[in-house]
Amino acid sequence: MPTPRSLTTAPHRNFELEVVSGAWPTDISGEVTFASAQNTGELPHRIFDFGAICRLSLEPGARGAAPGRFAWQSVSIETPGKRLFNRHPELFAAGVLGYGSPFGAPNCSNTAPLPWGNRLYSTWDAGRPVELHPETLEFVAEVGHIDTWGGNSMDMPGVLPFLLSSAHPVADPERHCLWTVKGTLGLFGSDFGIQPSVVRYDRHDGSRVQHWPLEGVVFNGSLHTVSITRDWVILADSGNFKADPAEMMGGERTATIDSEVPVWLIRKEVLESTPSGSPVTPVCFTMAPPNGHYYAKYDDTDGVSIVWEGMDLMDLGLYLRPDDLDVNGHPVDPGAVGLYNMAMAPETIVEVVFDPESGKVLEQGLFKQDWTFNLQLSAMDWSTEGISHPTLHHVTYQGCRPGNISARAAALYEGRIDLDQVREETPGALCTFERGSMELKGRWEYPDTADHITSPAFAPRAVGADAGSSAFAGREPGGHDGYVVQPVCNDDGLRIELFDAAAVSAGPIAVLKGMHNECIPVVLHSAWGPQHHELAGDVERLHFRDELSPERLASVPEEYHASIFEVAEECDALL
Numbered sequence: 001m002p003t004p005r006s007l008t009t010a011p012h013r014n015f016e017l018e019v020v021s022g023a024w025p026t027d028i029s030g031e032v033t034f035a036s037a038q039n040t041g042e043l044p045h046r047i048f049d050f051g052a053i054c055r056l057s058l059e060p061g062a063r064g065a066a067p068g069r070f071a072w073q074s075v076s077i078e079t080p081g082k083r084l085f086n087r088h089p090e091l092f093a094a095g096v097l098g099y100g101s102p103f104g105a106p107n108c109s110n111t112a113p114l115p116w117g118n119r120l121y122s123t124w125d126a127g128r129p130v131e132l133h134p135e136t137l138e139f140v141a142e143v144g145h146i147d148t149w150g151g152n153s154m155d156m157p158g159v160l161p162f163l164l165s166s167a168h169p170v171a172d173p174e175r176h177c178l179w180t181v182k183g184t185l186g187l188f189g190s191d192f193g194i195q196p197s198v199v200r201y202d203r204h205d206g207s208r209v210q211h212w213p214l215e216g217v218v219f220n221g222s223l224h225t226v227s228i229t230r231d232w233v234i235l236a237d238s239g240n241f242k243a244d245p246a247e248m249m250g251g252e253r254t255a256t257i258d259s260e261v262p263v264w265l266i267r268k269e270v271l272e273s274t275p276s277g278s279p280v281t282p283v284c285f286t287m288a289p290p291n292g293h294y295y296a297k298y299d300d301t302d303g304v305s306i307v308w309e310g311m312d313l314m315d316l317g318l319y320l321r322p323d324d325l326d327v328n329g330h331p332v333d334p335g336a337v338g339l340y341n342m343a344m345a346p347e348t349i350v351e352v353v354f355d356p357e358s359g360k361v362l363e364q365g366l367f368k369q370d371w372t373f374n375l376q377l378s379a380m381d382w383s384t385e386g387i388s389h390p391t392l393h394h395v396t397y398q399g400c401r402p403g404n405i406s407a408r409a410a411a412l413y414e415g416r417i418d419l420d421q422v423r424e425e426t427p428g429a430l431c432t433f434e435r436g437s438m439e440l441k442g443r444w445e446y447p448d449t450a451d452h453i454t455s456p457a458f459a460p461r462a463v464g465a466d467a468g469s470s471a472f473a474g475r476e477p478g479g480h481d482g483y484v485v486q487p488v489c490n491d492d493g494l495r496i497e498l499f500d501a502a503a504v505s506a507g508p509i510a511v512l513k514g515m516h517n518e519c520i521p522v523v524l525h526s527a528w529g530p531q532h533h534e535l536a537g538d539v540e541r542l543h544f545r546d547e548l549s550p551e552r553l554a555s556v557p558e559e560y561h562a563s564i565f566e567v568a569e570e571c572d573a574l575l
């Protein structure tokens, strides 16, 4: 059975859920937000479509739900680019890497929600972070004037910036800033590729950022995740997404992912003593396999310790086409067309310690089994206390899905793929690992392969019980004292399964289902956060209008200037 058809056919909408089994605990609070790509047009690769933010309240009756019921809400993220698309859809050309237009590259912010204190952001890899209203979820502003980012990632006309960035900026609990990244495409010396820069956005001023290019670093990949410790910023080539110039010109894709990737550590003190725009020199490491996500323990007293979620033979540049056969020779299900090609090998999770002095990487623990296919996403305690001293790391494996692996992909990876390993479907599983050792502490299996388990989130227990703790901290921070919220997509309706984080193997303690068995479209990352209602005051925000320089406007045909100013006026009214 391929992935549920509802992933590509279910509409974005609001609905309510109720408890259908078990008992909902009273010491859970807050909400889980999810990022999702909409289905607005004819994009061949759906992960590039315009974003929506979805929100599940974990408190019955909250966010407008009837007493005893739980609210699911979904709101389109109306960036300036989306507002221009609404007015002139015919001007937006659908390519393998998303939309292009005479206005520039729209920010399709669709990959991850990022709660930061009392503020909420949405992110993606080809645009700036976007701030959303914590009550209405409506678009508020993009982060940082394009000039303060050092300009576009590649010269192009238009009033919408083109910025390669990260879907996972990270909030610094001590410096009160977000760390993220910019990739600049071009010729550096004799090397053509991407030069990464570290980017810092200070909480009080969203109108500008600071940026520092990494001296001597050029690569051909992507920068999906940013992580930090108290003293270091950690960047890496994710290794699982490569733009293929031949494919962009209409040819067949030939690029494949690497077997190892570079990792760069930059000391925060160095950034703080270097003016924005000036280069800094990182400490370089190499890691295998390529990864999607990695998370450092914030306390680096004993070294830079990172859980590295490997993506072995997971190539996110590949997507399923209507004419594709799957790896078993069957036509790909129409409901799977446009989704990414799923993992072609079991995946490795490993905890490592980077030593910037010796340049060595010390492996602490590694886990990989025949069934660890599609390590999709993980859940952890993001409170300051939790990231400083993590205890448990919860991981969702979606299982092997041969119906979502194309024969085309298998041919491209001939010699690297073991076809005997990807012929059969295998169950998904929610697993718990001990931080530090990566010892498997718990596993709950989903033997019905019609169940597509997706982005889990950790909800701490009894948040606010200790007045001396940080805002996101529960009773005992670290990842063991609280709940794992596990969404299960199925064509018979979405289920929200709630687990005791310390006892995942015991199965869900409560299950929610929509009142009318509603399904949801595909969602990407999720994040837990406390409930907030007011837009944070006393901060500067970027106005779209401020980027409309005479030069940028002149690069767009004059007949569309009225639409640009209409959008600028709409965006002014949001601030």
Ligand SMILES: [Fe+2]
Pocket (backbone or CB within 6 Å): 112, 167, 168, 224, 292, 293, 525
């Ligand atoms: Fe991600």
